[in-house]
Amino acid sequence: QETWYTLCRLRSSMYLYVFFILFYSFADFSHPSSVFPSCKLRKQFHLNSMHRPGDVILGGLFEVHYTSVFPELMFTSEPNKHICQGFDPPGFRHAMTMAFAIEEINKNPNLLPNVTLGYSLHDNCATLVIGFSAALSLASGQEEEFLSQNTCWGSPPVLGIVGDSFSTFSIATSDVLGLFRMPIVSYFATCTCLTDRQRFPSFFRTIPNDAFQVHAVIQILKHFSWKWAGLLVSDDDYGLHVAQSFQSLLTQSGIGCLAYSEILPWGENPSELRRIVEVIKKSTARVLIVFAHQIHMIQLVEEVVKQNVTGLQWLASEAWTTATVLQTPRLLPYLGGTLGIAIRRGEIPGLRDFLLKTHPSNNGDNDNSMVRQFWEHTFQCRFAPSPAGWVEDGGALCTGEEHLEAGETEFLDVSDLRPEYNIYKAVYALAHALNNMLQCEPGEPFSGHSCATLQRLEPWQILYYLEKVNFTIPFGDQVSFDENGDALPIYDIMNWLWLPDGGFKVQNVGVVKKTTFSGEELTLDEHKIFWNFDNNQPPRSACSESCPPGTRMARKKGQPVCCFDCVLCSEGKFSNKTEDFWSSQHHDHCVPKKTEFLSYQEPLGVCLTTASLLGTFICTIVLGIFTYHRSTPMVRANNSELSFLILVSLKLCFLCSLLFIGRPRPWTCQLRHAAFGISFVLCVSCILVKTMVVLAVFKASKPGGGAHLKWFGSVQQRGTVFVLTCIQAAVCTVWIVIASPAPHKNTQYHNDKIVYECIVGSTIGFSVLLGYIGFLAVLSFLLAFLARNLPDNFNEAKLITFSMLIFCAVWVAFVPAYINSPGKYADAVEVFAILASSFGLLAALFGPKCYIILLRPERNTKKAIMGRSTIK
Numbered sequence: 109q110e111t112w113y114t115l116c117r118l119r120s121s122m123y124l125y126v127f128f129i130l131f132y133s134f135a136d137f138s139h140p141s142s143v144f145p146s147c148k149l150r151k152q153f154h155l156n157s158m159h160r161p162g163d164v165i166l167g168g169l170f171e172v173h174y175t176s177v178f179p180e181l182m183f184t185s186e187p188n189k190h191i192c193q194g195f196d197p198p199g200f201r202h203a204m205t206m207a208f209a210i211e212e213i214n215k216n217p218n219l220l221p222n223v224t225l226g227y228s229l230h231d232n233c234a235t236l237v238i239g240f241s242a243a244l245s246l247a248s249g250q251e252e253e254f255l256s257q258n259t260c261w262g263s264p265p266v267l268g269i270v271g272d273s274f275s276t277f278s279i280a281t282s283d284v285l286g287l288f289r290m291p292i293v294s295y296f297a298t299c300t301c302l303t304d305r306q307r308f309p310s311f312f313r314t315i316p317n318d319a320f321q322v323h324a325v326i327q328i329l330k331h332f333s334w335k336w337a338g339l340l341v342s343d344d345d346y347g348l349h350v351a352q353s354f355q356s357l358l359t360q361s362g363i364g365c366l367a368y369s370e371i372l373p374w375g376e377n378p379s380e381l382r383r384i385v386e387v388i389k390k391s392t393a394r395v396l397i398v399f400a401h402q403i404h405m406i407q408l409v410e411e412v413v414k415q416n417v418t419g420l421q422w423l424a425s426e427a428w429t430t431a432t433v434l435q436t437p438r439l440l441p442y443l444g445g446t447l448g449i450a451i452r453r454g455e456i457p458g459l460r461d462f463l464l465k466t467h468p469s470n471n472g473d474n475d476n477s478m479v480r481q482f483w484e485h486t487f488q489c490r491f492a493p494s495p496a497g498w499v500e501d502g503g504a505l506c507t508g509e510e511h512l513e514a515g516e517t518e519f520l521d522v523s524d525l526r527p528e529y530n531i532y533k534a535v536y537a538l539a540h541a542l543n544n545m546l547q548c549e550p551g552e553p554f555s556g557h558s559c560a561t562l563q564r565l566e567p568w569q570i571l572y573y574l575e576k577v578n579f580t581i582p583f584g585d586q587v588s589f590d591e592n593g594d595a596l597p598i599y600d601i602m603n604w605l606w607l608p609d610g611g612f613k614v615q616n617v618g619v620v621k622k623t624t625f626s627g628e629e630l631t632l633d634e635h636k637i638f639w640n641f642d643n644n645q646p647p648r649s650a651c652s653e654s655c656p657p658g659t660r661m662a663r664k665k666g667q668p669v670c671c672f673d674c675v676l677c678s679e680g681k682f683s684n685k686t687e688d689f690w691s692s693q694h695h696d697h698c699v700p701k702k703t704e705f706l707s708y709q710e711p712l713g714v715c716l717t718t719a720s721l722l723g724t725f726i727c728t729i730v731l732g733i734f735t736y737h738r739s740t741p742m743v744r745a746n747n748s749e750l751s752f753l754i755l756v757s758l759k760l761c762f763l764c765s766l767l768f769i770g771r772p773r774p775w776t777c778q779l780r781h782a783a784f785g786i787s788f789v790l791c792v793s794c795i796l797v798k799t800m801v802v803l804a805v806f807k808a809s810k811p812g813g814g815a816h817l818k819w820f821g822s823v824q825q826r827g828t829v830f831v832l833t834c835i836q837a838a839v840c841t842v843w844i845v846i847a848s849p850a851p852h853k854n855t856q857y858h859n860d861k862i863v864y865e866c867i868v869g870s871t872i873g874f875s876v877l878l879g880y881i882g883f884l885a886v887l888s889f890l891l892a893f894l895a896r897n898l899p900d901n902f903n904e905a906k907l908i909t910f911s912m913l914i915f916c917a918v919w920v921a922f923v924p925a926y927i928n929s930p931g932k933y934a935d936a937v938e939v940f941a942i943l944a945s946s947f948g949l950l951a952a953l954f955g956p957k958c959y960i961i962l963l964r965p966e967r968n969t970k971k972a973i974m975g976r977s978t979i980k
Contacts, residue, residue: 144450154240155230156192158476160204162226163562164211166538167246169239169271169281170203172196172231172478174403176238185823192233195485197519198432198527199273200478201463203229205528206270208462220543223562228265231478232272234403238834239277240284243269247285267567268538268574270531274401275299282311289568293537295530298426299345300353303592310571312589314530314537315426315451318346319398320628322601324449324620325397325423326361327630333671334395335364336651337423338388340408342400343371346427350399365651365668367393372404381411389417394649399425405434412442421640421647424448429602430526434519435612443907444612445640446604453600453616454529454585460522464512466734483510486517526600526613533587533595540587541574548573597622599631605638620752682948701855705864706769706939708934713769716939723762723946724822730954731755737961741970745904750794754953761946765939772851777866781849782840784942785877786833791949792881792915793832795908796888797825802895802905836880843873854931863931882919888912911952919943 156172173192210225228246232239246266257557268291272278278297285292286308294302294313298321302311329337341347351369358364368391385408388396397404405428418441428434429448468480468491484490489506512520517521523530548559560569578588589595601618615945641647655661655674664671707713732745734751743751764787767780847870854863867873889912895905922941929937960967 152387155238156233156477156481157231157242158229158478160210160226160228161209162210162214162224164223164542164565165226165228166206166535166741167241167243167265167266167271168203168227168229169232169246169269169273169277170206170229171199171232171234171273172203172481174199176235186316192231192238193592195481197482197517199231199486200482201519202273202527202531203231203478204463204466205456205459205525205531206535208456208459209532211462212458213536213539219539220546223542223546225539229478232274232277234274234401236274236277236280239272239274240280241282243272243277243285247288247290260813267291267542267565267570270295270534270538272297273527274344275302275349276344278302278311279308279345282308286310289571291538291541291567291571291574293534293574295527295534296427297346299349300350303594305592308593308959310567310613312534312537312574312593314533314587314595316599317594318350320597321399321426321449321599322350322357322624323622323628324601324630325354325425326357326363326558327620327628328423328447329358329395330361330363331630331632332646334421334647334649336367336393336649337364337395337397338367338391338393339369340372340384340396340398340400341369342404342427346401347371347399350425354397354399365670367391367651367668372400372408374404374406378411381407382415384408385411385415385417388412388420389415392651394419394647395421395423397423397425398428400427402428402431402433404428405431409434409439413439418442419641419647421649422446422448424602426599428450430524430614434602435614437612440606440610441614441640444604444606445638447485447617447637448602448604449620450600450602450616451526451530452598453524453526454532455526456522456528456532457529457582459525460520463520463522466508466512466519467508469508470710482519483508486510486512486519526924532806533581533585536579536581537574537587537589538570540577540579541570544577545569570817601632603637606640662855702861704861704932705771705862706935707771708769712932712936716936716943717766719768719943720762720939721764723943723950724759726950727755727759727762730861730950730958731759733958733961734954737968740961740968741972742961749822750798750829751954753829754791754794754949757787757794758946758950760787760943761791765942768935768939768942772864772866774850777849777851778844780866781868781874781877781960782844785881786836788881788945789836790829790833791882792884792888793829795912795949795953796832796884796891797828797893799888799895799905799908801825802908803891832884836877839873839876839880843870843877846870846874847933865931865934878919878923882916885912885915885919889916907953907956911949914948914952915945918948 131344167303172195174194176192184199206229207227210227213219214224230242230246248265267280269285270293272281272294273296275297276299278292278294279299279302282292282302289310293313293316295312296315297313298315298318300317300319302308302313302665303317303319339351341351348371351371353364356719358366368387370387372384373380378486398408400408420442422443422445424446426449429446429450434443466479466482468476468483480491483506487506487510489504491506504914545560546562547567560566563571574592575589578586580586587595597895598619598621600616601620602614605613605615607613615636617634617636618630620628620630622628637646638644639646651668651671652673655672659674660677661672662675663669664673667672708717731752734748734755736970737743760783764780764783767776767783770776849869852865852867854865855861888908892905892908892912918941922937924970925937926934926941966972
């Protein structure tokens with residue numbers, strides 16, 4: 109955290125430093141009165157640049173030189189004070205790709221007709237101060253004098269910028285130019301921090317952000333089971349944000365651990381590089397992940413060669429995966445077999461022919477200094493006089509007659525266009541946004557129902573349309589931006605192949621991309637991968653190897669979780685993570701744990717199943733008897749329809765007990781309590797209605813009591829039963845939807861057994877279900893108890909009273925027994941309660957009736973049933 113805080117302070121100081129330099133340099137404080145009528149450039153900042161005029165100018169920032177030295181202030185009247193070193197042909201090819209895209213657009217009659225695009229391209233020399241200053245000069249211009257007016261007419265110097273190549277540079281540029289809504293489309297800045305639309309409202313990019321790159325590297329580690337790795341990052345926003353997100357994601361995923369994490373220094377720092385390589389050399393990690401820029405890798409590998417550190421599997425970030433400067437025979441023993449994330453490769457037809465036309469005489473005046481420096485670097489000559497920024501003296505004079513095609517230069521290599529492909533898409537995105545803006549219909553998006561005109565264009569106007577671009581470039585790829593300004597995340601997986609002739613070949617061995625439905629997808633062609641190890645096999649990288657059978661992991665104090673010792677397992681313990689196994693007697697192998705549940709094969713299960721089927725069979729017989737004798741007074745008395753319904757519900761009660769027997773499954777866990785609750789409520793609600801009818805009939809027999817019967821007709825009885833049952837069905841539905849019961853492997857009861865059980869999901873739901881049944885049963889009992897002595901010869905209220913007494917007694921005893929019964933015995937207790945209460949209701953309600961129907965038919969008459977107590 110101290111390091112992060114210090115870096116933030118240094119970065120903030122750099123921004124302030126740049127601001128005060130610019131403010132001091134552009135304002136002439138010796139003549140304060142002159143500031144108001146006009147602004148005069150006090151000192152000239154000399155940039156490596158390339159220009160082309162046009163109706164609309166697009167800016168570009170590229171790394172044409174990869175290092176710089178500035179012993180004095182960069183603003184000076186002497187043009188050669190600022191020095192850029194290390195000409196980078198691929199960086200110059202990036203700039204020329206933008207020039208090619210603009211020329212191609214100008215030739216396209218369907219895109220920006222009657223509008224000529226121009227460009228102003230600058231070299232950032234891999235230096236923050238230069239890149240930031242170049243961006244400001246693109247936005248404000250470098251005219252010698254600017255006369256202030258009340259109204260400013262005309263276009264600004266540029267309407268959009270392609271760049272920068274570094275995340276830190278893009279942050280600095282977007283922080284300032286974003287205040288003025290200047291569109292910036294980067295082709296190489298990947299820092300996840302740039303997705304913050306509050307801070308960077310005008311930033312876009314055609315390359316995936318680091319968050320996806322980190323996910324891609326994690327996928328590779330997971331694929332090859334590499335659990336122990338080192339991490340090196342660059343000392344900038346790109347590297348520091350990656351380090352933070354990578355460590356966080358690695359910890360969350362549980363895939364592996366970092367052996368070390370180091371920050372590569374900027375500039376020359378041999379002692380720090382020496383220390384870092386010592387750390388790499390001493391570590392047992394064989395996998396080394398590097399999120400850094402090409403310049404860092406050049407310095408790092410030189411130290412790796414000095415200390416002869418071999419046997420590493422390098423994982424490269426997209427910033428250096430395809431760096432040709434590292435692909436030399438001298439580095440083959442060290443970097444061969446490298447796996448890396450690379451920007452998606454694309455095709456740009458006609459680019460090579462355009463590059464072949466590059467010539468100092470074809471690119472205007474001396475302001476196009478980058479072309480002259482390219483020419484001098486390629487042919488090892490120099491023009492006289494030397495242009496600004498060129499410091500290599502000596503060699504022959506350049507004649508301009510040299511032929512590019514005859515020379516060997518990587519500048520013309522268009523076989524592997526990756527950053528160039530992103531640059532090409534960025535230019536086209538700006539062009540399509542400008543085209544859509546110039547074709548806008550009045551009314552949106554600007555106030556006053558107006559549209560932008562070519563004479564009064566503003567950068568923020570293009571920004572509105574850039575957010576909405578969605579087009580397909582000539583060779584088929586779609587270009588659009590999401591709400592964070594990011595493009596479609598996709599990367600190629602590259603492998604550095606060591607050829608028999610001693611050369612390098614960077615080959616595509618897979619792809620990683622993000623899809624809408626399945627997240628990150630990694631596809632690898634493993635048989636194509638070259639491994640720089642014995643037998644051409646991938647290396648193993650683990651802090652500690654897996655413990656042998658009979659032992660367990662014991663973490664090393666002060667070490668990551670991937671580092672452990674193997675100690676003997678204690679009694680009853682096992683050495684793998686699977687809970688379905690138990691250790692053998694000698695702790696040398698794992699044996700499956702015994703499983704326990706209420707099974708159909710065990711004696712208890714057989715008894716309960718037999719009782720359930722027996723109850724169902726008896727219900728069927730009673731139902732058959734009542735159906736056969738349905739016209740007799742005994743069956744017809746007190747609503748025979750409710751009696752039939754009670755028999756059906758009791759039959760369901762007996763059958764639902766079978767759901768509690770057998771291995772718990774999701775559907776049985778969900779259905780068992782719902783079926784049990786609804787069946788019993790249907791039964792008890794029918795009994796309750798029968799009891800209410802008995803009371804109503806008795807009251808109706810008294811003078812003036814006939815009005816009570818109108819509330820207890822057949823329709824009212826059915827409706828009451830239906831409503832009471834629907835309430836329980838609603839309770840069960842809410843319970844299953846909100847907290848559904850589910851199967852559970854319980855290992856708490858026994859160490860060597862797995863008890864399969866159904867967890868209720870919601871204790872409240874289960875309590876409400878039982879409570880509702882209990883409420884209806886108690887209410888039925890109380891009403892039946894009040895009607896037990898009514899003067900009918902056959903008063904069904906007595907039977908209901910006795911049946912409800914049995915029912916309530918069973919379920920009152922069930923609750924404590926269920927709570928204190930472990931595992932399968934809890935299911936057995938619940939099944940027993942269901943069966944006992946069902947048999948009690950069946951015997952108490954229908955036993956006496958069947959006795960009369962079958963054995964005492966003389967009492968099955970209306971006279972006997974309706975007889976009064978006068979019959980002795």
